Amino acid sequence: MATYSDHAAQQDPYRVSIFELAAQDQLRDLLSPVVRYVLSVFAQRNPRYLLRIVNHHDSLFALCMWFVERHYLLTHGGSFTETFYGLKRRKVLGRGRGGVDEERTKAAFKLTGKSDQLGRKEVTGSLVFLVLLPYLKTKATDLYERLGGGVDADLFSSPTSTSSSPLALLRNASLNPSLLVRLKLAFQAAFKLSYPYANLVWELLLLVYNLRYLFGKSPYWRPWFQLLGIEVRRMGQEDYERLSSIPTPLTRLLRAPRSSPPSTRPPLSLILRRLPALVPALLLDSLRLALPLSIFGFRLLEWWYSPAGGSSVLGRGHKPGSQPALRVPRPSAAGAGDDDAAQQGTCVVHGGKVDNPTALPSGWVGCYRCLRALEEEVEDLALGEGVKRGTGRLRDPKTGEWVEVGRLRRIMG
Known part of the structure; x- marks a missing residue:
């Protein structure tokens, strides 16, 4: 060879x-x-x-x-x-x-x-x-x-x-x-x-x-x-x-009709007839421009929602009586006057210091052990009465939505 x-x-x-x-x-x-x-x-x-x-x-x-x-x-x-x-x-x-x-x-x-x-x-x-x-x-x-x-x-x-x-x-x-x-x-x-x-x-x-x-x-x-x-x-x-x-x-969408000079513009009716067949190709070709824009948007959102990002800075530095430009939605009316910065670095479950930080898909962070303890359990009749098994999902303490356990992401630092 x-x-x-x-x-x-x-x-x-x-x-x-x-x-x-x-x-x-x-x-x-x-x-x-x-x-x-x-x-x-x-x-x-x-x-x-x-x-x-x-x-x-x-x-x-x-x-x-x-x-x-x-x-x-x-x-x-x-x-x-x-x-x-x-x-x-x-x-x-x-x-x-x-x-x-x-x-x-x-x-x-x-x-x-x-x-x-x-x-x-x-x-x-x-x-x-x-x-x-x-x-x-x-x-x-x-x-x-x-x-x-x-x-x-x-x-x-x-x-x-x-x-x-x-x-x-x-x-x-x-x-x-x-x-x-x-x-x-x-x-x-x-x-x-x-x-x-x-x-x-x-x-x-x-x-x-x-x-x-x-x-x-x-x-x-x-x-x-x-x-x-x-x-x-x-x-x-x-x-x-x-x-x-x-x-x-x-180019195919704006191509001149047959038996017409190349510089002739197609009528609007012809463009509308061609559009359904060419829309998938137009979208797929436009992804080459959307790729760098999406990565830039991802980095911008990641910085914006970070503790040192624009959301936190604007939220801490706003004047009394005014609203920040972007605020994390509250789960309920209770505690609406609390500052967002007070919740940073604390577990979303027990409210104390985070041990082995793990992020939920919604962005909230808690202890891995606390989040895994929230896993839903059901009685497995196939194994006998009283035997419970985890369903592989848990309820987000903040948003109330069901989350797969496999979507928990531990933060290494």
Whole structure:
């Protein structure tokens, strides 16, 4: 198998550096938190319409990104964030060959009569690893945290949650659950024990591929690129000329009617007939402008609601009798005269000092143990009378909305 040489890697202007690849990958990871944060802020003011969307954010976001990534893979030859950095994906001739020399690779494609552009197989495979794999990993992480993983039970878990863990229920001789319940508990216990090791192996595999790509030993910086036979390259002059030759949705919308001079403006009726078919493409192409604006808005909202941000400064420095520009909504009329600054640094449950701070989706912070103690419990008749199990959700002490336990986020500092 042929490998990159250091000299060839330095002389190849189309080879992407590992820092660019890591930057676009980090940018993709920021998209979901940005959308979730913006929706959660607006959901506090319009919970009737947006709360369900926020509660099913992961599934809806993955569905939307499937269409977004498919559009950019077919049109631009790369993922959404890759095209933002001027990168593309292309097929290689064989596994482990290709990309050493741009001109030689193009000549090889011409001799074989093939194209290096992505085909249906490569597009479908890219969608699986761009959208489906991160979605499954997110769901697996949420399930692991919902089962009590990732934290020390002696420090964070409530007294009832330890005895109701899947492994503890299986070992309880006084219970006589059905076969289906036993299989479910066995799966949950095996998943909780094996998930950290599987995640460690996965991260080590990615690290190996990153190091091999960094030192020029492989053209693939991710294992699924080698599986699909594609690599990431910088876009060249030919790629930009090809993209400029493709008419944009706006150009097709304002294109002159047939049998008319090119400078003729189409009538309004023709524009309205074309608009429904071109609206999806217009929205997808406009995302390239919406991406930097959304990230800027996310950082602005994060600063605004921070303790040292504009909301706190304006709230503390307002004149007597006047209202601040933006105020956190009160749960009730009681205590309406309290200052918001008095609640900062205190637990949302018991009102004291926060130990192991954990944030709710609404933005309020409390102790992890206090929040987990609020988890709803129901009697599990399949395991016997008097045995209670957590439902995996709790009620927000401030907003009163139901929150999944997996959506609690511990603050590391």
